[in-house]
Amino acid sequence: MTTTISVAPNRFSTFMRKTWEVIKKIPPVYPVFFLIFITLGLLNAQYQSMNGIMTFLRTAAPLAILAIGEMFVLATGGFDLTVGAIVTFVVLVSSKLLANDPANAFPAIMTMLAGGVLIGLINGLIVSYLKVPSFITTLGMMLLVRGFALYYVGGAPQGYLTDNWRAFGRNYIENVPVFERVPYALIILILIGVISYIIFHRGNYGKQVLAIGDNVRASQLSGVKVRLTRVITFILCAVFAIIGGIMIGGYGGVNVTIGEGLEMQAIAACVVGGVLLGGGKGSVLNVIFGAFTLQAIVNLLNMLGLPKPYTDVVQGLIIIGAVAYVGLSSQKRR
Numbered sequence: 001m002t003t004t005i006s007v008a009p010n011r012f013s014t015f016m017r018k019t020w021e022v023i024k025k026i027p028p029v030y031p032v033f034f035l036i037f038i039t040l041g042l043l044n045a046q047y048q049s050m051n052g053i054m055t056f057l058r059t060a061a062p063l064a065i066l067a068i069g070e071m072f073v074l075a076t077g078g079f080d081l082t083v084g085a086i087v088t089f090v091v092l093v094s095s096k097l098l099a100n101d102p103a104n105a106f107p108a109i110m111t112m113l114a115g116g117v118l119i120g121l122i123n124g125l126i127v128s129y130l131k132v133p134s135f136i137t138t139l140g141m142m143l144l145v146r147g148f149a150l151y152y153v154g155g156a157p158q159g160y161l162t163d164n165w166r167a168f169g170r171n172y173i174e175n176v177p178v179f180e181r182v183p184y185a186l187i188i189l190i191l192i193g194v195i196s197y198i199i200f201h202r203g204n205y206g207k208q209v210l211a212i213g214d215n216v217r218a219s220q221l222s223g224v225k226v227r228l229t230r231v232i233t234f235i236l237c238a239v240f241a242i243i244g245g246i247m248i249g250g251y252g253g254v255n256v257t258i259g260e261g262l263e264m265q266a267i268a269a270c271v272v273g274g275v276l277l278g279g280g281k282g283s284v285l286n287v288i289f290g291a292f293t294l295q296a297i298v299n300l301l302n303m304l305g306l307p308k309p310y311t312d313v314v315q316g317l318i319i320i321g322a323v324a325y326v327g328l329s330s331q332k333r334r
Helices: 011-025 029-043 050-075 083-098 102-129 134-152 163-170 184-202 204-214 216-221 226-252 262-272 284-303 308-333
Strands: 172-176 180-183
Touching (some): 083 226, 083 262, 102 134, 184 226, 184 284, 262 284
């Protein structure tokens, strides 16, 4: 008579295997961000308080908005290098349009948003209809926008940004339960993030953007209006850059160099958030945390007393490392 011995499955091993499968699906940007932020908290007690966290989010929110706009263009396989120039344009031109009068704040903001639509529209039309590579198109537009802003103000800031204009970038809602105070910039980021998430992840437009980045020819054959979709991505990127510029000017003040390098920071935030530079992949939430991670790294380097060139080197290494990581991951999946 044969006796069958039933061996109970090792529940612990099964649990650990399933846990590891879940962990592997978590984008690396999240553990990296929390690791850096915890390090900041250990080095500076301010980051352990709710007030310190809200101050950090206020500073990081504009970059996150710039990165979301950049993500739309990158997901189609393009580039937009005008982001930093648009921020400079917003701050310098607004300082003159305001004429030191708070009553001019709303008209100035509306003018800036209209300017953003125009810049994005021109970029999109040149790329989509004239077939000029987006890198070349936006490089030229970057020089044009920055040059116009400097010419308009005579090469130096004129006037200042009024308090009601600067409120979006530096003011808080006070006496909020649990959070103590919440910056306007964070609220704006949440609104932009939710709207972008719905557009990009829940609507047909986002699927069309990713399809174009994955395979332009296949998208055309499936009925996607490639030209129109691309034009809209450049408009969104420029408008988000205007919004980010308003917020950056809010806490940074008027400076002719205020927007320099922000286009690279926005691209770096996207890459850290897992966006493929060749197009076809992107996530709004991942990009937001990519911007948070980049800002945390900058804060850490500043806290260590390292000069700006070190920050630039680190950003370059981040872009190269993130692209290499995504490339290796893609090869393993294939």
